[in-house]
Amino acid sequence: MRDLVRQAPLVLQVTERFRELIRRGEWAVGARIPGEHQLAGELGVSRGTVREALRALSTTGLLEPRIGDGTYVRATDEITGVLVRDEVAAGLTVVLDARAGLEAAAARLAARQAKSDAVAAARLAARQAKSDAVAALEDALAARAAAHEARDRAGYVAADAAFHRGVVVASGNPLLLRLFDAVEGVIHQSIEDTAVFPEDPDVRDAHAAIVRAIRTGDAEGAVAASYGLIDGVKEYM
Template sequence: MPLATTRRAGLVEQVIEQMRALVTSGEWPVGRRIPPEPELVTALGVGRNTVREAVRALAHAGLLEVRQGDGTFVRATSELSGAVRRLCGSELRDVLEVRRALEVEGARQAATRRSAEDLRELERILAARDAALEAGDFDLMVQLDTDFHLFLVECSHNNVLTELYRGFTEAVRSSVATTVNTSLRRDEHVSHTELLDAVREQDAEKAVREASGFLEELLANLPGKDKKGH
């Protein structure tokens, strides 16, 4: 007997799509608690069960996280990002190792494929990032540092690499926040000036050294596992 989509299931899918759009657009940012169930029921004009099914589906996909007693929070902006967060968890070493793999290749390709317009945007983002650091705006600095790494990978003009990295962005932002917070307490920070220079000079080997260098240093300074992960 063939399966048929019921009217109720169609309603659930509509609610899922509306809620997913609010997450992916940033209207509901990562880390923010979404409106409580009664508000969603009223705003969407549907029953509680429909809202609950939609929330359950988005939580299963990794976009939302239901915290008993606290509410439901945005966990990731896409299913891929949610999967990455589940795989990496809170293990900073795992995140930094994946960043190294993606960012080093992104820097290598960006150095030879970037356009003049790409370079100007990289310069703008890095200048804004350094200005935020100088001003002591921690949250803005973390966001701009994350934006710099993402755009650098986009400058590779490799769509697959870019989509993989974009799905990893929330984990990158979290790792940046952790490492930047530590470096600020030590009155030191990572400068990406030399990395930008390598891309400007279209020096792929230098770009690889610079992209891997600061990540290798972060990994080497992590407590716990040794370099072989034991």
């Protein structure tokens, strides 16, 4: 761990080192990290430097100091950390409404992307297989349906989470994906909180409608289906 350079401020270097440990999962969410004395010895810096770095990461919500118990990892991303720290995501309705906006925007872009690909294929007078993104959505839908049939709640939640991330992947927008991944923890929890057996048929059909709209390049249909899905979940709950 002792390979810090002296050109940049040590506190910034140590802060980034700790952030990287969290990002790589070496300091896992929910785990207690080593104490200041141990960290200072491993890095060859003062405890004051370590303390300032830990304080900076606590301010962003990545770490949570607990008096008399040590410091724990609270999130892997600053956006998620702020949500958890400020309890912005405490209300399920708040999360669902935010999901609707994010996923509708992604679905619209994905549909436009699919339409552009179809036009390009037509110009080339060639048939093309379904895009990897749409195929992944259909695979997630199939896994979701199979888990529902088997009453496999964990499998159902995992498949549903994969589906919704897949919609954002299909958008082709890296910033939307970055935002989705930043709040993936609260999104996953919202899926967990709203997963019921048997599911509402309207919610099931809305998932299929999103894929159909993306595949056919129906941007407005993709938006409507995305909002309709979340509205259906809220009404069912």
